[in-house]
Amino acid sequence: xxxxEIIDRSDSGEYISEENWDLEKVAMTCMRLVxxxxxxxxxxxxxxxxxxxxxxxxxxxxxxxxxxxxxNRSSERILRFERDExxxxxxxxxxxxxxxxxxxxRVLFARQIEDSRPPLVWxxxxxxxxxxxxxxxxxVSWAQEPIVDLITCGTLAEVDGRxxxxxxxxxxxxxxxxxxxxxxxxxxxxxxxMGMLAAQSSVSELGDLAAANPDYLRTCxxxxxxxxxxxxxxxxNIARAVNSIEYGMRNGGLYCAxxxxxxxxxxxxALISVASMILGxxxxxxxxxxxxxxxxxxxxxxxxxxxxVESVVLQAFARNAPAIIVTDVYPKSGALTRELLYETAANAxxxxxxxGHLEGCGSADGLVPHATGLEPRLMGEVGHAxxxxxxxxxxxxxxxxxxxxxxxxxxxxxxxxxxxxxDQAYDLETLQPLPEWTRMYEEVKTxxxxxxxxxxx
Amino acid sequence: MNxxxxxxxxxxxxxxxxxxxxxAARAALEAGVDAxxxxxxxxxxxxxxxxxxxxxxxxxxxxxxxTARALKAAMAIITPExxxxxxxxxxxxxxxxxxxxxxQSDIHDxxxxxxxTMLTTGGFEVIDLGVDVPIKRIISTALDEGADIxxxxxxxxxxxxxxxxxxxxxxxxxxxxxxxxMIGGASVTPAYAERIGADGTAANAVQALQLARQFMxxxxx
Ligand code: B12
Numbered sequence: 001x002x003x004x005e006i007i008d009r010s011d012s013g014e015y016i017s018e019e020n021w022d023l024e025k026v027a028m029t030c031m032r033l034v035x036x037x038x039x040x041x042x043x044x045x046x047x048x049x050x051x052x053x054x055x056x057x058x059x060x061x062x063x064x065x066x067x068x069x070x071x072n073r074s075s076e077r078i079l080r081f082e083r084d085e086x087x088x089x090x091x092x093x094x095x096x097x098x099x100x101x102x103x104x105x106r107v108l109f110a111r112q113i114e115d116s117r118p119p120l121v122w123x124x125x126x127x128x129x130x131x132x133x134x135x136x137x138x139x140v141s142w143a144q145e146p147i148v149d150l151i152t153c154g155t156l157a158e159v160d161g162r163x164x165x166x167x168x169x170x171x172x173x174x175x176x177x178x179x180x181x182x183x184x185x186x187x188x189x190x191x192x193x194m195g196m197l198a199a200q201s202s203v204s205e206l207g208d209l210a211a212a213n214p215d216y217l218r219t220c221x222x223x224x225x226x227x228x229x230x231x232x233x234x235x236x237n238i239a240r241a242v243n244s245i246e247y248g249m250r251n252g253g254l255y256c257a258x259x260x261x262x263x264x265x266x267x268x269x270a271l272i273s274v275a276s277m278i279l280g281x282x283x284x285x286x287x288x289x290x291x292x293x294x295x296x297x298x299x300x301x302x303x304x305x306x307x308x309v310e311s312v313v314l315q316a317f318a319r320n321a322p323a324i325i326v327t328d329v330y331p332k333s334g335a336l337t338r339e340l341l342y343e344t345a346a347n348a349x350x351x352x353x354x355x356g357h358l359e360g361c362g363s364a365d366g367l368v369p370h371a372t373g374l375e376p377r378l379m380g381e382v383g384h385a386x387x388x389x390x391x392x393x394x395x396x397x398x399x400x401x402x403x404x405x406x407x408x409x410x411x412x413x414x415x416x417x418x419x420x421x422x423d424q425a426y427d428l429e430t431l432q433p434l435p436e437w438t439r440m441y442e443e444v445k446t447x448x449x450x451x452x453x454x455x456x457x
Numbered sequence: 458m459n460x461x462x463x464x465x466x467x468x469x470x471x472x473x474x475x476x477x478x479x480x481a482a483r484a485a486l487e488a489g490v491d492a493x494x495x496x497x498x499x500x501x502x503x504x505x506x507x508x509x510x511x512x513x514x515x516x517x518x519x520x521x522x523x524t525a526r527a528l529k530a531a532m533a534i535i536t537p538e539x540x541x542x543x544x545x546x547x548x549x550x551x552x553x554x555x556x557x558x559x560x561q562s563d564i565h566d567x568x569x570x571x572x573x574t575m576l577t578t579g580g581f582e583v584i585d586l587g588v589d590v591p592i593k594r595i596i597s598t599a600l601d602e603g604a605d606i607x608x609x610x611x612x613x614x615x616x617x618x619x620x621x622x623x624x625x626x627x628x629x630x631x632x633x634x635x636x637x638x639m640i641g642g643a644s645v646t647p648a649y650a651e652r653i654g655a656d657g658t659a660a661n662a663v664q665a666l667q668l669a670r671q672f673m674x675x676x677x678x
Contacts, residue, residue: 023523027523203613265517296517
């Protein structure tokens with residue numbers, strides 16, 4: 001089904017107000033399906049080894065997609081799909097996707113549960129606003145890490161000292177400048193062909209249009225096409241998707257279902273995530289999936305709810321419709337805190353053994369430039385070690401619970417745990433972590449080794 | 458007797474059931490319960506309980522939204538009576554009117570929607586304009602509707618300047634004093650709110666409701 005069909009259905013579907021979509025369609029249907037498919041979660045078992053549960057989550061998610069479809073917020077119409085249309089989209093789903101070019105090309109693939117093939121490591125803090133002076137050094141800090149396969153970045157909130165406003169002229173400047181810095185960073189670390197998920201400074205279509213040019217986003221790169229909460233799309237995001245189809249670039253379908261939101265608790269969030277990813281193949285024209293569930297209060301992916309959702313959704317797809325799923329790591333804590341490293345390790349374990357690729361870290365909720373290259377290094381090391389060592393889901397769960405004891409208090413801190421800005425954690429001359437940050441990293445690694453994770457490789 | 462009726466009203470809000478909320482409000486009026494009592498002791502109390510449960514993570518967003526819906530439905534039943542009472546006494550029963558929007562260029566609305574629901578369950582009349590709302594439209598709606606408060610949500614650093622523009626435009630129009638302006642969103646800090654001349658900000662929906670109540674109390678004082 002091509003995008004023209006999506007445009008047609010956006011105009012011809014049944015009308016419904018947004019409030020009724022949210023309550024009558026999404027909330028009511030989720031409530032019923034969660035109980036019908038007996039979807040339950042256990043706060044002590046965040047990486048469940050329960051194939052039947054994973055299959056029920058998938059079946060319920062597909063049932064939700066078939067039953068209610070998606071909503072176009074611009075036209076206030078429902079886009080309905082027949083079961084066989086969704087199933088055929090699932091069958092046609094890409095199993096491999098090449099990103100980047102030349103010696104730096106990497107191939108994303110559909111991972112399996114407890115797969116021995118390591119996840120790809122996609123480094124950066126997608127969307128976090130940066131002052132211009134910090135942007136390039138921050139990106140270099142992760143691009144230079146040998147374990148990193150692909151990169152992403154924050155946004156430029158100012159250019160030449162002027163504030164950038166969405167939808168105005170400087171959005172174009174900011175988006176192009178962001179990409180110029182990215183290419184400079186890749187050249188600097190000698191990996192010019194590395195694939196990227198970028199044009200993050202493009203909030204409206206302006207930036208996207210300006211960046212669809214080989215000097216900026218190449219066709220071997222990707223950008224985001226988000227689904228709106230819950231199960232919604234709008235014409236502007238369809239336009240973004242179409243722009244990259246016409247240009248020949250990759251669309252990353254982004255799904256941020258909320259735990260504690262319209263679907264209810266974690267099981268409802270899992271159900272909506274599955275439905276979003278199925279529908280996103282058609283509505284968002286997704287070439288691969290970015291799974292980023294959020295917690296209604298704490299946002300972070302290192303909360304119990306979100307760890308469980310990420311794990312169970314990855315397993316649901318791995319068993320029923322193998323897919324390329326890049327899974328976000330957005331810890332609560334920021335640079336120069338031990339908790340950031342514990343959160344990252346817990347998240348990386350859950351994702352790796354459940355069948356995902358790793359993307360992050362959106363440290364400090366992705367709100368501030370408090371991310372560095374050190375935490376994606378650890379994220380990758382933990383992911384690689386888990387594969388090398390053949391860590392099981394049960395083992396991963398046990399370690400995650402141990403790690404939670406060391407970081408869960410951050411969710412009770414009224415101001416969060418934002419840590420320090422990039423330039424307080426890294427030396428801007430050498431672009432290496434400052435001794436205190438290195439020391440924390442070494443100490444946490446020792447703790448992880450003592451726990452039993454083989455980080456020697 | 459009144460206690461039983463009032464408890465029943467609270468219960469319909471806790472359940473978030475439109476039909477039973479309407480029936481209970483009607484029955485209460487017929488039984489001669491004062492509309493102001495139905496509002497304050499029944500509806501508002503019931504909604505408050507759900508608001509607190511939501512804040513504590515005991516119930517989820519849909520429950521809060523169903524409660525808001527049931528509240529609106531029951532309010533429609535008792536409003537004529539409330540209006541009559543306030544005409545008699547000269548005291549308005551409205552808790553205040555808020556025009557709420559996610560500011561121009563920003564489409565994040567999860568937080569804004571929760572604030573909207575919480576203000577509704579708190580008895581405010583909320584005119585929710587949705588997302589990506591041009592500042593001109595926010596201002597003209599606030600003027601047309603005689604709003605007490607303008608509430609703006611922005612999650613993007615690159616959308617926040619439009620909130621500053623809104624306040625400057627109100628000033629330029631000579632209308633700044635007519636409204637309290639509250640702003641919010643994950644990147645909005647009290648310092649930022651102060652810098653752009655907003656009247657306040659809140660980190661979550663419960664605090665947003667408190668802030669709005671505070672504005673209204675100060676206005677009465
Ligand atoms: C979910 C989400 C999305 C969803 C939004 C879906 C939707 N319908 O809202 C999607 C995927 C679509 C999305 C898109 C984008 N997003 Co986004 N998103 C988030 C995320 C993960 C969670 C936000 C959220 O809903 N939190 C939960 C709610 C309950 O909390 P809240 O919004 O803070 O609201 C509470 C308070 O702030 C307060 N409040 C809120 N509003 C108001 C108003 C008033 C008056 C008051 C008093 C209080 C108040 O009360 C609320 C309830 O407690 C944040 C991360 C974060 N740290 O917040 C990023 C984030 C906000 N997004 C970000 C970005 C960059 C984007 C994109 C530009 C990405 C891109 N390049 O395309 C686009 C923007 C498109 C656009 N035009 O707006 C950045 C913004 C950085 C910045 N400061 O500029 C963030 C911080 C994270 C990140 N690094 O990516 N996003």
